[in-house]
Amino acid sequence: MTKIAEFNWNITSADTKKHLTGDFMVDKPFEKLIFECSYTPKYLEDEQKGLQMMREALVKADYSLAKYKDEDLLKHMPLANHVSWSVDSPIELVGTKHMHDPNQVITISNGQSTPGFKHTPIYEGRWSFTASLNAVLTDTLSIHVVVMGENDDAMV
Numbered sequence: 001m002t003k004i005a006e007f008n009w010n011i012t013s014a015d016t017k018k019h020l021t022g023d024f025m026v027d028k029p030f031e032k033l034i035f036e037c038s039y040t041p042k043y044l045e046d047e048q049k050g051l052q053m054m055r056e057a058l059v060k061a062d063y064s065l066a067k068y069k070d071e072d073l074l075k076h077m078p079l080a081n082h083v084s085w086s087v088d089s090p091i092e093l094v095g096t097k098h099m100h101d102p103n104q105v106i107t108i109s110n111g112q113s114t115p116g117f118k119h120t121p122i123y124e125g126r127w128s129f130t131a132s133l134n135a136v137l138t139d140t141l142s143i144h145v146v147v148m149g150e151n152d153d154a155m156v
Contacts (some may be wrong), residue, residue, distance in 0.1 A: 090125030
C-alpha cells in the first residue's frame with residue numbers, strides 16, 4: 001500500500017453544516033483507493049448541554065416544551081456528532097457514505113467498492129475527499145483521514 005494523502009482537521013461546533021474538502025493527486029495507476037476515516041469525540045457527554053440543545057430544537061420546530069419532560073428527553077442521550085464522507089474522482093462524484101460509525105474504511109475500485117460508492121477505475125489526476133459536518137454538537141471535533149493506493153502484486 002502507498003500512502004497518498006492525509007488530512008487532519010480540528011473544528012468547532014460553529015462549523016456544523018459545513019463541508020471540508022481535501023484534494024489529492026493520484027499520479028500513478030492503482031487498482032483501488034482505501035480511505036481510513038475517523039472523528040472524535042462521537043458523543044456529547046454533557047447532559048445539561050444536550051437537554052438545552054433539544055429544548056431549543058423543539059422551540060425552533062414550534063413544539064410545546066410542556067409536552068416534552070426532561071426525563072423523556074434524557075432517553076435520547078447521549079447526542080452524537082455526525083460526519084459523512086464523499087469522494088470525487090477527476091471525472092465524477094464516486095459516492096457518499098452517511099453512517100454513524102465514527103471509524104470507517106471506504107474502498108473504491110473498478111471491481112468492488114464500499115456500498116454507496118460506484119465501482120470505478122482509479123483515474124490519474126485530482127481527486128477530492130469531503131467531510132460533511134452534518135452535526136457538530138461538541139465544542140471541538142477532530143477528523144483524521146488517510147488515503148492509500150493499493151495494487152495487486154502483479155501490477156507495477
